[in-house]
Amino acid sequence: MATGYRERQHMHRLIIAAALLAAAACATTPAPATAGAALYQQYCASCHGAEALGDGPAAAALRTPVPDLSRISARHGGSFPAARVHEVIDGRAALPAHGSRDMPVWGYEFEARSAAGAPGRATAQALTTQLVDYLRSIQQTGQEEAARP
Ligand code: HEC
Numbered sequence: 111m112a113t114g115y116r117e118r119q120h121m122h123r124l125i126i127a128a129a130l131l132a133a134a135a136c137a138t139t140p141a142p143a144t145a146g147a148a149l150y151q152q153y154c155a156s157c158h159g160a161e162a163l164g165d166g167p168a169a170a171a172l173r174t175p176v177p178d179l180s181r182i183s184a185r186h187g188g189s190f191p192a193a194r195v196h197e198v199i200d201g202r203a204a205l206p207a208h209g210s211r212d213m214p215v216w217g218y219e220f221e222a223r224s225a226a227g228a229p230g231r232a233t234a235q236a237l238t239t240q241l242v243d244y245l246r247s248i249q250q251t252g253q254e255e256a257a258r259p
Contacts, residue, residue, distance in 0.1 A: 149241050163178050172212045221234040
């Protein structure tokens with residue numbers, strides 16, 4: 111399992127490096143929600159699923175159940191906890207209380223792979239904010255499945 115995790119981390123690094131190079135080559139900046147959607151499909155869909163329902167192809171290999179990200183608001187009484195979501199994605203401020211974290215620490219990944227010369231921390235913050243905006247935009251209303259992890 112530990113080897114698998116390292117391999118996944120390695121794949122993440124390759125993917126992130128390629129994505130950031132592609133992003134740097136783009137002349138125009140897409141709207142935040144569009145940018146967030148693209149980032150999501152690139153970095154997150156493998157585990158959380160293309161529709162963010164927690165059913166990505168890599169989910170079965172993890173010890174931790176992968177949460178449905180379209181129901182974060184539903185699990186929080188109908189309001190989207192943006193600051194907390196930001197911290198979970200960034201990963202540096204809010205590691206879960208339980209020992210294992212299957213979710214990559216994106217703050218370090220994004221920062222380490224920022225284009226040369228760019229302020230890494232600011233870039234990581236901006237990418238994380240785009241992801242938070244995207245997740246906010248895909249929240250399903252209704253709390254009927256609020257108990258689902
Ligand atoms: C390797 C699989 C994997 C990838 C890739 C992944 N996640 Fe996760 N994510 C998880 C798991 C597992 C959890 C449950 C918490 C844990 O790690 O114990 C989680 C939890 C979360 C949560 C907390 C949800 C809640 O309601 O508490 C958010 C938000 C989240 N992920 C967003 C993202 C975003 C955004 C990306 C892409 C940048 C991403 N994840 C990529 C596996 C992954």
